[in-house]
Amino acid sequence: MTAEWENKLLLIEKGQMDSREFLREITDLIDTMIAGCSAISGEEQGRFHQRESVGICPVCGNPVYEGKKNFYCSNRECAFSLWKENRYLSGMKKLVDKKMAAELLEKGRTHVKDLYSQKTGRTFAADLLMTAEDGRANFSLEFPKKKGSGKSGKGSGKRK
Ligand SMILES: [Zn+2]
Numbered sequence: 001m002t003a004e005w006e007n008k009l010l011l012i013e014k015g016q017m018d019s020r021e022f023l024r025e026i027t028d029l030i031d032t033m034i035a036g037c038s039a040i041s042g043e044e045q046g047r048f049h050q051r052e053s054v055g056i057c058p059v060c061g062n063p064v065y066e067g068k069k070n071f072y073c074s075n076r077e078c079a080f081s082l083w084k085e086n087r088y089l090s091g092m093k094k095l096v097d098k099k100m101a102a103e104l105l106e107k108g109r110t111h112v113k114d115l116y117s118q119k120t121g122r123t124f125a126a127d128l129l130m131t132a133e134d135g136r137a138n139f140s141l142e143f144p145k146k147k148g149s150g151k152s153g154k155g156s157g158k159r160k
Pocket of ligand 1: 057060061062074075078
């Protein structure tokens with residue numbers, strides 16, 4: 001492009017090209033470039049702001065970002081969010097961290113080693129499962145090995 005401009009400047013110098021035409025070409029070019037920038041998707045713009053997505057929204061497929069209190073869908077029309085502190089997990093003294101959120105979004109489950117059992121007063125390990133129902137995160141537990149203990153399998157989380 002520089003070579004092309006040099007060439008045109010030479011033509012202008014020789015009086016073979018109108019300098020205003022040259023300038024108009026440049027402003028047209030800039031307009032095109034600016035139009036191209038605004039066409040960049042929200043996902044791309046998010047990348048410029050150096051936001052790193054935690055995963056993909058199970059409801060609408062847009063990137064999910066980490067907020068202060070939750071992991072939220074970048075699509076404003078989508079209500080999906082994964083609260084770090086939620087009723088289901090706080091009973092087991094557990095917060096959703098970034099690694100858990102990433103696995104839940106990717107695979108719908110994450111292995112948690114230190115869930116607190118109010119019944120036994122001890123911690124236990126289980127797989128935390130997440131499904132998205134009506135745009136909300138819904139949790140349940142699954143135990144890798146069956147133990148004879150009280151908290152059996154699929155207590156479904158908060159459901160409104
Ligand atoms: Zn979404």
